[in-house]
Amino acid sequence: MQVNGQRYALPAPGRPVVGFCMDGTSQDYIDAAIQAGCMPNWKGILGDPEALSFAAFVQRNAQAQLSRGTHALVTSAYPTFTNPNNVGIMTGLPPSQHGISGNYYVDDEDKPVIMTSAKLIRANSIFAALARAGVKVTIITVKDKLKTLLSHELDPELVRSGNVRCISVENLSRANTESLGVELGFDAGSSQSFETALNYAASVSKDLSEGRRAPDPYHPHASSYAIRLGTRLALDAMRNEPQGRSLFYITTTDYIQHAHPPGEPEANALMQELDQAIGQLHKAGAIVGMTADHGMNDKSGFNGEPRVVYLSDELQTRCGLVDGKTARVILPITDPYVAHHAALGGCGFVKLFKNASAGAQPDLQHIMKTLRDIPGIYTVVGAQDAAKAFDLPIDRIGDFVVFGDSQTALGSSRTFHAPQLEEAMNQRRQGGKFRLRSHGSMDEATVPMFVNRALNPEVARKLTTGKGRNWDLYAILLNGIHPDATPATY
Numbered sequence: 276m277q278v279n280g281q282r283y284a285l286p287a288p289g290r291p292v293v294g295f296c297m298d299g300t301s302q303d304y305i306d307a308a309i310q311a312g313c314m315p316n317w318k319g320i321l322g323d324p325e326a327l328s329f330a331a332f333v334q335r336n337a338q339a340q341l342s343r344g345t346h347a348l349v350t351s352a353y354p355t356f357t358n359p360n361n362v363g364i365m366t367g368l369p370p371s372q373h374g375i376s377g378n379y380y381v382d383d384e385d386k387p388v389i390m391t392s393a394k395l396i397r398a399n400s401i402f403a404a405l406a407r408a409g410v411k412v413t414i415i416t417v418k419d420k421l422k423t424l425l426s427h428e429l430d431p432e433l434v435r436s437g438n439v440r441c442i443s444v445e446n447l448s449r450a451n452t453e454s455l456g457v458e459l460g461f462d463a464g465s466s467q468s469f470e471t472a473l474n475y476a477a478s479v480s481k482d483l484s485e486g487r488r489a490p491d492p493y494h495p496h497a498s499s500y501a502i503r504l505g506t507r508l509a510l511d512a513m514r515n516e517p518q519g520r521s522l523f524y525i526t527t528t529d530y531i532q533h534a535h536p537p538g539e540p541e542a543n544a545l546m547q548e549l550d551q552a553i554g555q556l557h558k559a560g561a562i563v564g565m566t567a568d569h570g571m572n573d574k575s576g577f578n579g580e581p582r583v584v585y586l587s588d589e590l591q592t593r594c595g596l597v598d599g600k601t602a603r604v605i606l607p608i609t610d611p612y613v614a615h616h617a618a619l620g621g622c623g624f625v626k627l628f629k630n631a632s633a634g635a636q637p638d639l640q641h642i643m644k645t646l647r648d649i650p651g652i653y654t655v656v657g658a659q660d661a662a663k664a665f666d667l668p669i670d671r672i673g674d675f676v677v678f679g680d681s682q683t684a685l686g687s688s689r690t691f692h693a694p695q696l697e698e699a700m701n702q703r704r705q706g707g708k709f710r711l712r713s714h715g716s717m718d719e720a721t722v723p724m725f726v727n728r729a730l731n732p733e734v735a736r737k738l739t740t741g742k743g744r745n746w747d748l749y750a751i752l753l754n755g756i757h758p759d760a761t762p763a764t765y
């Protein structure tokens with residue numbers, strides 16, 4: 276089967292392919308959880324997690340290697356946000372080709388265009404193509420917005436018949452008794468499958484949602500719920516349809532990672548949840564892969580104050596540009612309509628107004644150079660160069676791209692972000708542990724890639740030489756497994 280110029284093999288009968296995208300999970304989270312003894316399955320499958328250098332890899336006994344899983348660090352898509360990366364995994368392509376560069380961009384009339392609509396995606400979905408080829412596809416997200424993007428090209432007929440399921444935990448949390456079966460992708464017409472749906476929701480909810488049907492998307496257990504639900508559906512598919520072809524994509528939210536650094540009990544518990552899912556699926560015989568959409572870094576100073584460069588303020592004081600009049604600062608992490616949700620991320624786009632009535636056209640080179648000198652800004656790159664270097668869609672990144680350094684977030688103006696930061700700092704004054712943790716910069720681009728099987732030499736070489744990307748997840752899981760690989764026993 277051919278999607279976006281790349282060949283994909285169908286999942287083998289009775290052997291589901293299950294991919295996890297753990298939102299905001301850098302390798303540090305995994306390492307800390309392994310240290311704390313929370314990831315026995317991950318360790319067991321890899322066999323020898325120390326032997327991961329290239330030299331060690333080639334020296335491994337070839338036979339032993341074939342009964343081990345694979346682990347590597349790969350690079351995510353830029354900017355290191357959720358939507359560009361999830362759409363990357365769905366299409367197998369970078370943002371330059373799929374078109375999604377963040378949550379929104381502004382058009383030539385300075386109108387914000389929200390990129391949470393699947394209409395703006397410029398490439399084909401691997402999931403939709405597999406579904407049309409007869410594979411039973413299940414997609415599970417936490418937030419409904421991401422479900423909308425990942426529903427791209429899914430055939431409504433296949434959705435109705437239950438051969439394609441696209442489920443968000445957010446929708447489940449709001450579902451009433453009548454709509455629950457539909458939300459879970461069970462055939463609403465049959466009373467038996469309706470009972471099954473209720474049982475599913477009840478069993479997965481246990482311990483995770485305080486008696487509710489499903490946790491709301493900002494509940495600390497929302498990601499765990501998505502992982503458990505997806506795992507349960509995959510295990511059931513193997514039991515109920517032993518010869519069926521099925522594929523799963525389970526993508527979480529980074530609520531935990533924004534609030535907790537690696538090694539904190541909440542973070543370890545989430546990694547343990549992933550590990551248990553991997554262990555169960557591995558033992559049942561599934562092909563299991565895991566990657567992340569981006570990592571996460573602390574963006575606060577030693578005193579706990581968030582480190583932020585306010586781009587609108589800087590452009591005004593240093594370059595005389597007024598946000599909304601002569602320039603527009605776009606923070607691709609935010610939703611432009613919801614001011615109080617204005618999050619701070621590591622990447623910003625700036626668009627200069629071409630017909631600024633204020634006389635002379637702004638001097639792009641001078642503005643970029645001025646911004647580069649500000650402490651906390653890692654680099655500023657013109658749109659042409661940024662599109663080339665970072666695989667970005669040139670028409671959706673403004674005139675230039677600003678990256679913060681690993682410890683600094685970018686905002687628009689201090690006044691715009693003040694209410695949110697004030698609330699956070701209040702929490703801190705009352706003894707809370709708040710520190711700003713975020714992503715979006717180049718420093719959150721290194722993410723893990725885990726597969727529970729040995730890979731064919733070509734793919735293994737790509738991964739062990741640092742050339743792997745997270746959007747390769749399904750190319751690896753569907754085409755890259757070594758023909759003689761056997762599941763690790765431990």
Ligand SMILES: [Zn+2]
Nearest residue numbers: 298299357568
């Ligand atoms: Zn994310």
